[in-house]
Amino acid sequence: MAPVLRGENVTVERGGSVILDGISLDVADDTSLLVRGPSGAGKTTLFNVLGLLSTPTSGSLFVNGEDASSLPERKRAAIRRDTIGFVFQDFQLIPDLSAWDNAALPQDHTGSRDESWLETLFDALDITDLREQYPTTLSGGEKQRVAIARALANKPDVVLADEPTGQLDPNTAERVLDLLFRVKAQTDTALVLISHDRGLAPRFAETVLLQDGRITDADDDELESIDYSPRQ
Numbered sequence: 001m002a003p004v005l006r007g008e009n010v011t012v013e014r015g016g017s018v019i020l021d022g023i024s025l026d027v028a029d030d031t032s033l034l035v036r037g038p039s040g041a042g043k044t045t046l047f048n049v050l051g052l053l054s055t056p057t058s059g060s061l062f063v064n065g066e067d068a069s070s071l072p073e074r075k076r077a078a079i080r081r082d083t084i085g086f087v088f089q090d091f092q093l094i095p096d097l098s099a100w101d102n103a104a105l106p107q108d109h110t111g112s113r114d115e116s117w118l119e120t121l122f123d124a125l126d127i128t129d130l131r132e133q134y135p136t137t138l139s140g141g142e143k144q145r146v147a148i149a150r151a152l153a154n155k156p157d158v159v160l161a162d163e164p165t166g167q168l169d170p171n172t173a174e175r176v177l178d179l180l181f182r183v184k185a186q187t188d189t190a191l192v193l194i195s196h197d198r199g200l201a202p203r204f205a206e207t208v209l210l211q212d213g214r215i216t217d218a219d220d221d222e223l224e225s226i227d228y229s230p231r232q
Helices: 042-050 073-083 101-112 115-124 140-150 172-187 197-204 220-225
Strands: 005-014 017-027 032-034 060-061 084-088 158-162 190-195 206-211 214-216
Touching: 005 042, 017 042, 017 214, 032 042, 032 197, 042 158, 042 190, 073 084, 073 101, 084 140, 101 115, 101 140, 115 140, 115 172, 140 158, 140 172, 158 172, 172 190, 172 197
Parallel strands: 032 190, 032 206, 084 158, 158 190
Antiparallel strands: 005 017, 005 060, 206 214
16 A cells, blocks of 8 residues: 655755755655654755645655646645645634634535534544634644644544644643544544654654754764754
């Protein structure tokens, strides 16, 4: 069976600078993959390419065996809707929609809601009592749980999460990570998490390190010497 996502020699150039330099990786069905590295390493750019939110300058991205690199935007949007769930660092909830309607957006784009599945997600994420609330009334952890429900609304093959705990306090971050893995286990969904946090690696089946736009084979001593603090 083909990997859910496969990047082959993915390169992204902007303004004469190389942001990603020949990245190749596989995301197998039902795996958990951590992509970590310092700020400025190209992690968010890789997130956007894997999620078909942007196209590489060269190289190929395969989704369930189909080369999606040069597909028209309408087809790419359909793949995003049906195959990929997104958890963004800044949540990206719509302010004038309730938590329930925010989570249901991917289903609305298909023209059919599965209320039973939404109820299952809200129960698993312990946010049933928040369904009628609006984003401005929610804490950061609550917003992130709603974002996770939205990411799983269409039962995607893979969830991409970009620094999903980056804006949360340590206790809330740990709970959100627990929830991601719990729902992943319930849905058999592959999980790709982008993070600068090297402490997350033991929880994931696979880890790759991104540095200066490349996947590196640095050993543990070299990893400890990398400056993971945000660049000014």
